[in-house]
Amino acid sequence: MLKWLSRCVPGLSLLFLVCLLALAFPEATTWIAYLPYPGKGPVVPPSQDDRQKRKLALSLAQKFFIGYTVLIHCNALTFTLRLGWALSQMVKQTRALLRRRPATKSFASPSGSNSPLLSDSPTLSPSSTSELDPKSFDLGSLEEGEDGEVVHAIILPNYSEDLDTLQTTLKVLASHPRAATQYEIFLAMEQKELKAPEKAVTLISSFQGHFKDICSTFHPAGLTGEISGKSSNVAWAAKHIVQTHRSDEQSVDPRDVIITVMDADTHLAQDYFNEIRRLHWLHNTVADHAFYASPIIFDRNSNNVPVLVRCADLLWAFAGLSAMYPGCPIVIPTSVYSLPLSLAEKVGGWDGDPTAIGEDMHMLLKCYFETGGDVVTHVVFSPASQCNIQSSGDGNWGPYSSTLLARYRQALRHMWGALDTGYSVRQSMGIANKKSQRLSLKPRHIALCHLLFEAHFLPCHLTILLIFSAIYTTYTDPSEIHPTIAWAFYITGVIRGVSFVSMNLCIALYDRWHSLCVTTRARDMAKAGLSDTGFSFRVWYRPQQLLERIAFPVAGTIFGSIPAIHAEMSHFWTDRLVYRVSKKPSFSSPINTPEILPL
Known part of the structure; x- marks a missing residue:
């Protein structure tokens, strides 16, 4: 019973919000009485005295409504302000990461030749290395690979993915200078997929x-x-992975084996793994309970998908980016993340039950609670390049409508991760793990709870409040609205307007960062001879980019709030969701023997 109740916490919050509105505005519940239907008798409207009494004093429910609606809107505004700060720092930190690329060292490529690791990014030239901070650039023997290497065990989960998608992802990884000596690839497949053995x-x-x-x-x-x-x-x-490294007597220390989980279509730059390696040795005293997360960026086919899909993915990326500013107490990963093998073993590995469908957030929460809140999160400022969902259509649906439907299914799967709120409630109460009891109300724990609130409560609550206020103020005479409630409607309207402007500023900041990232990736791929990985450049004055500035609230409702309500109400009777693979675009035909040049 306790597990069911905790699982349904987000859904219960929706019911409580509806009850609050009904109690705070009982006259709104009588609107249905004025709807005509056959056999209905005359309806007596409330008297003037009744209206005057309602206007003189606020009920407890109305006071709570005023406080809550202002709080929710303020939270939405602070989200945009925090996001703007994170994006402004993201440009700075990404440039700093690119300047840390080794510019003079070389490593053996798979073919046996040496290739300099010289960045072709617009922020780094051979002459610029002399201006770098020695503390951030010169790692001594680490750059030579002596007594400072780590093994990257990369898990590439896939189920019914196209072969060319997997090949392209592997070609990008194989182009990294340390791939032949430090990368272990694990193709995580489903046994029930008939073509899986052949693809493997x-x-x-x-x-x-x-x-x-x-x-x-x-x-x-x-x-x-x-x-x-x-x-x-x-x-x-x-x-x-555990069995492989435990059975090898000469295997490296489990804390020096970094497990990276990524999507089948994700492209990671060499900087992602170099930065993890740097952070691993820079913070070696806490390396056994470190957790690494990177931002995601949709820069492959975003110009070829409907604007609502593009905006939905933009908001999805913003959700993760908002907590990646310097000094953030804890970071929740999105799609791509890494952690040492020692930490994975300590927490008992990954869960495969229905509550872990949002496996990225779930693993972070599991590490957090199993270590009693001692997990240390690091932001890797090398973005993970992602594809937007793109469908070619079928017999009943065209490409446009089919892509929208596929994106909604993906959104529902994302929002099904609200089950992690129930998991966190159980852990925080010490129901499942006594280690969690000592977390109490630590500031870091409060920050984590706030991020979960923003992920699983804020979108749908804000939408319900916005729709209700719009309907109520439209169909209620202004003279019958209590002045304090009228003030609440006014101030929340102002906050929404400021939030809209703030989000537009965030999109402008995102355009700067996006340009830096996609340009760098394009140069890296050209150098590696991989020109078929897909590139979508953003130009702010193009109509399709300008349309995003006004379309994002609609996309956020269709692919954020609605699937969140859909998922959270479904959790009252089931926690299982049939996993459907999202259709991704194809940029090239499968290649049997890849010709890869090291970066």
Whole structure:
């Protein structure tokens, strides 16, 4: 019973909000009485005395409504302000990361030749290395790979993904200078996918020698308590990683094995792994409970999808970016993240049950609670390049409508992660783990709870309040609205206007960062001979970019609030969701023998 109640906390909050509105505005519930229907008798409107009494004094429910609606709107405004601060710092930090690229060292490529790791980004030239901060650039023996290397165990979960999508992702990873010596690739597949063994053989034979190791794992179908999807695939592959490194007597220390989880279509730059390596040794005293997260950026096919889909993905990226400013107490990852093998073992690995469908957030929460709040989160300012959902359509739906439908299904899967609120409630109350009891009301724990509130409560609550206030003020005579309530409607309207302007400023800041990132990636891919990975450049004055400035509230409602309400109400009777693979674009045809040039 307690598990069910905690699972339904977001849904219960929606019901409580509706009850609050009904109690605060009982006259609104009588609107239905004025709707005509056959056989209905005359309706007596409330008397003038009744109206006057309601206007003189505020009920407790009305006072609570005023406080809550102002609080929710202020939270939405502070989100945009925090996001703007994070984006302004993101440009600065990304440039600093690019300047840390080794400019004079070289490493053996898979073919045996040496290739300098010289950045072709617009922020770094060979002559600029002399101006760098020695503390941030010169890592001594670490740059030579002596007594300072780490092994990157990369889990690539996939189920019914196109072969060319996986090949392109692996080609990008294989182009990294340290791939042949430090990258272990684990293709996390589903046993019930009929073509999975064939795809695994093709990929392993094509990329053998480009990585330190590449192998495949197959999550068995029908395991009790588990569902098919990314979380169970990752959980099964992680067990194989543990077995591999524990059985090897000469294996490196588990704290020096960094597990990275990414999506099948994600492209990561060499900077992502170099930065983790740098942070790992820079903060080595806490390396065994470090958690690394990076921002995501949709820079591959965003110019080819409907504006609502583009805005929805933009807001999804903003949700993660908003907590990636310097000094943020804790960061929740989105899609891509890394952690040491020692931490994964300590917390018992990944969960594969239905509550872990949002496996990125769930793993961070699990590490947080299992370590009693001692997990240390680091932001890696090298963005993960992502694709927007793009469908070519089918017999019943065209490309446009099919893409919108596919994006809603993805949004529903994202919002199904509201189950993590229930998980956090149980852990915070010490129901599932006594270690969690000592977290109490620490500031860091409050910050985590606030992020969960913004993810699973704020969008749908704000939408319900906005719709109600619009309807109420439209159909109620202004003279019958209490002055304090009228003030609340006015001030929240002002806050929404300021938030709209602030979000537009955030989009302008995002354009700067996006330009830096996509230009750098384009140069890296050209240098590696991979020109078919997809690039979407943003120009602010183009009509499709200008349209985003006014379309994002609509996209946020359709692909944020509505699927959140859909998911949270569904949790009253089920916690299971059938995992559907999102359709991604294809930029090239499969290549049997990739020709990869090291960066």
